Amino acid sequence: MKTWIRWIVATLVLAVIFHIATVMAIPHLVMKTAHKRILKRAGSQVNTLLHSPRVTVDSRDVVKPSPDLLYSLCVYDVSEKPLRITAPVPDTYWSLSFYQPNTDNFYVLNDRQAKANPVEIVLVGPEMGAPNVANAEVVVAPTAKGIFLLRTLIMDEDKLEDLIKIQKKASCKPL
Amino acid sequence: MRLILKITICMLVALVLGIGSALWLVKFSPIDKSQVVNGPWRTSLSVGSPQAGMYLRAWVALNGLFALNKTETVYFSASTDEDGQSLRSGCDYRVEGSDIAARWWSITVYGADNYLIPNAAMRYAFNGREVAKNADGRYTISLSSTPKPGNWLPSGSQDQLYLTLRLYNPLPEVYQKPAEINLPRIIKEACR
Numbered sequence: 001m002k003t004w005i006r007w008i009v010a011t012l013v014l015a016v017i018f019h020i021a022t023v024m025a026i027p028h029l030v031m032k033t034a035h036k037r038i039l040k041r042a043g044s045q046v047n048t049l050l051h052s053p054r055v056t057v058d059s060r061d062v063v064k065p066s067p068d069l070l071y072s073l074c075v076y077d078v079s080e081k082p083l084r085i086t087a088p089v090p091d092t093y094w095s096l097s098f099y100q101p102n103t104d105n106f107y108v109l110n111d112r113q114a115k116a117n118p119v120e121i122v123l124v125g126p127e128m129g130a131p132n133v134a135n136a137e138v139v140v141a142p143t144a145k146g147i148f149l150l151r152t153l154i155m156d157e158d159k160l161e162d163l164i165k166i167q168k169k170a171s172c173k174p175l
Numbered sequence: 176m177r178l179i180l181k182i183t184i185c186m187l188v189a190l191v192l193g194i195g196s197a198l199w200l201v202k203f204s205p206i207d208k209s210q211v212v213n214g215p216w217r218t219s220l221s222v223g224s225p226q227a228g229m230y231l232r233a234w235v236a237l238n239g240l241f242a243l244n245k246t247e248t249v250y251f252s253a254s255t256d257e258d259g260q261s262l263r264s265g266c267d268y269r270v271e272g273s274d275i276a277a278r279w280w281s282i283t284v285y286g287a288d289n290y291l292i293p294n295a296a297m298r299y300a301f302n303g304r305e306v307a308k309n310a311d312g313r314y315t316i317s318l319s320s321t322p323k324p325g326n327w328l329p330s331g332s333q334d335q336l337y338l339t340l341r342l343y344n345p346l347p348e349v350y351q352k353p354a355e356i357n358l359p360r361i362i363k364e365a366c367r
Binding site for chain 1: 181185186188189190192193194196197198200201229230232233235236237238239240241242243244247278279281283285289290291292293294297299300302304305337339341343344
């Protein structure tokens with residue numbers, strides 16, 4: 001009887017461990033899949049900003065894609081060199097955001113908060129010292145790898161062409 | 176031999192229980208993800224913040240990857256009408272309300288697979304600037320699989336519909352009193 005209970009307790013303890021491991025692994029797995037999907041697209045590589053065309057009915061990169069936004073994506077790796085991001089600020093809601101592999105957003109800046117136009121940001125790895133760069137804000141990434149996302153809101157359909165032009169001037173490259 | 180068999184069974188049961196309960200909780204349980212309820216709309220204000228718990232983080236990863244924090248965007252989602260019945264293409268709905276306290280807002284409809292619903296009108300959303308309003312500033316959006324006059328949001332043929340209301344740069348009242356602000360009503364009309 002006693003060993004019988006022991007087996008059940010052991011099974012339950014194991015189940016709890018598997019449960020927690022699964023819940024914690026989900027964001028990482030989803031993010032890895034997103035990385036792969038982004039890098040599969042034409043002209044896409046690490047530390048390069050990819051300007052997505054406007055979301056259509058065929059868009060499958062993210063669930064619940066927003067037809068309101070223009071997205072630019074950069075899968076980054078700052079383990080060796082910092083990354084320099086340059087992005088002109090349009091006259092609409094606009095934001096740039098950085099995500100860790102566990103999906104946490106560790107930095108975000110919107111058009112109203114931008115102090116310069118274009119915005120210049122240098123993203124450094126977790127163990128790197130601050131590089132000596134003028135006129136750029138230094139952001140420290142908690143993990144070497146992650147995703148940078150630029151969002152431009154299409155407030156007005158008539159301005160779509162202009163917004164795309166401004167979007168395409170943004171870039172991310174190793175320093 | 177019996178010991179190995181016992182360990183194997185123990186492991187298998189633990190795997191099924193552990194992973195199964197994890198997926199079930201993340202997918203279906205209301206834990207974490209619906210901290211705020213406003214009529215048929217639900218939101219969690221810790222979306223996109225590092226304070227998010229492990230369940231919420233997993234839920235966001237599966238349902239709205241790359242969500243932003245509450246001062247940038249607040250996302251409300253609805254999977255039911257205001258009587259708690261699941262939204263589906265077999266029914267017509269009226270989504271009606273007044274302007275929402277944000278710099279800009281939009282309402283988008285998604286199908287059961289969480290993607291946009293194909294339609295000839297190429298209409299997937301309405302935003303606060305383009306939606307046709309009455310003289311008093313109120314608007315009505317017709318969520319229906321068949322064409323409707325005015326603001327028609329096509330719903331295709333889906334067993335389940337999801338509405339997402341996005342508020343960009345919401346006013347502080349939105350995240351201070353998310354359960355009390357005025358959000359659009361979702362009213363069921365005829366079903367087929």
